[in-house]
Amino acid sequence: MELFLEASGLQTFYGAAQVLHGVDFRVGVGETVALMGRNGMGKSTLLKSLLGVVAPRQGKVSVQGREVTGMETSAIIRRGIAYVPEGRGMFHNLSVREHLLMAARKGAGGRADWTYERVLETFPRLAERLDNMGTHLSGGEQQMLSIGRALMTNPDLLILDEATEGLAPLIRREIWRVVRHVKETGIATIVVDKNVGVLLDLADRHVILVKGEVVFDGGPHQLKSDSSILERFIGL
Numbered sequence: 001m002e003l004f005l006e007a008s009g010l011q012t013f014y015g016a017a018q019v020l021h022g023v024d025f026r027v028g029v030g031e032t033v034a035l036m037g038r039n040g041m042g043k044s045t046l047l048k049s050l051l052g053v054v055a056p057r058q059g060k061v062s063v064q065g066r067e068v069t070g071m072e073t074s075a076i077i078r079r080g081i082a083y084v085p086e087g088r089g090m091f092h093n094l095s096v097r098e099h100l101l102m103a104a105r106k107g108a109g110g111r112a113d114w115t116y117e118r119v120l121e122t123f124p125r126l127a128e129r130l131d132n133m134g135t136h137l138s139g140g141e142q143q144m145l146s147i148g149r150a151l152m153t154n155p156d157l158l159i160l161d162e163a164t165e166g167l168a169p170l171i172r173r174e175i176w177r178v179v180r181h182v183k184e185t186g187i188a189t190i191v192v193d194k195n196v197g198v199l200l201d202l203a204d205r206h207v208i209l210v211k212g213e214v215v216f217d218g219g220p221h222q223l224k225s226d227s228s229i230l231e232r233f234i235g236l
């Protein structure tokens with residue numbers, strides 16, 4: 001499989017505390033990868049290390065075959081990545097319409113199929129709230145706006161960190177529907193989520209972290225056929 005992103009030997013520290021202990025991680029073009037592990041095992045730190053939000057002390061990261069280690073986050077993102085962080089981010093004094101239009105751009109490879117109209121078709125709830133201020137949206141609507149804004153950048157890789165955390169079941173279902181749709185359009189995704197059942201149906205590959213090390217990297221069939229892996233590493 002052609003790789004979109006590849007990281008090898010990542011070691012990341014917060015001060016003296018080492019959180020990633022030599023992590024190898026890859027995402028193929030159009031591939032959906034579920035990044036799994038209990039709380040505090042280093043999932044967010046891995047995502048931040050890939051994006052240069054925290055600088056790994058060792059190891060390297062490449063996007064489409066070109067090394068990006070040590071580059072500014074904004075420069076890494078411009079290679080075709082959209083990041084929807086945990087906790088939705090800031091919405092300030094902008095309307096839904098302004099949020100979306102501000103994010104609009106062509107993708108790194110010239111991809112432009114995610115237009116304003118298409119995002120509104122995908123999230124009818126946002127279409128009904130175009131003049132609302134972002135801060136006046138419900139949690140679920142804010143999450144949809146975050147994802148909609150990410151899609152407006154026409155990414156080749158969408159990163160969702162706990163996108164359904166704390167949301168009502170109906171809204172979660174809505175978000176998973178969109179993630180499936182995004183997958184069908186050939187955008188690669190890294191998904192971090194507590195809902196293992198959904199991930200098993202959605203992802204092409206699963207990577208499990210325990211204390212900053214990859215303890216499993218394989219397909220959903222492997223996880224489904226050997227329940228001891230999830231029991232041991234996720235606690236199910």
Ligand SMILES: Nc1ncnc2c1ncn2[C@@H]1O[C@H](COP(=O)(O)OP(=O)(O)OP(=O)(O)O)[C@@H](O)[C@H]1O
Nearest residue numbers: 014015017019037038039040041042043044045046
């Ligand atoms: N900014 C920080 N400064 C110091 N330690 C941190 C920082 N961020 C995370 N850590 C620590 O690094 C470890 C890994 O955290 P990380 O957030 O990457 O885990 P996670 O797997 O994403 O878990 P969660 O789902 O709880 O966010 C934890 O022990 C955490 O306390």
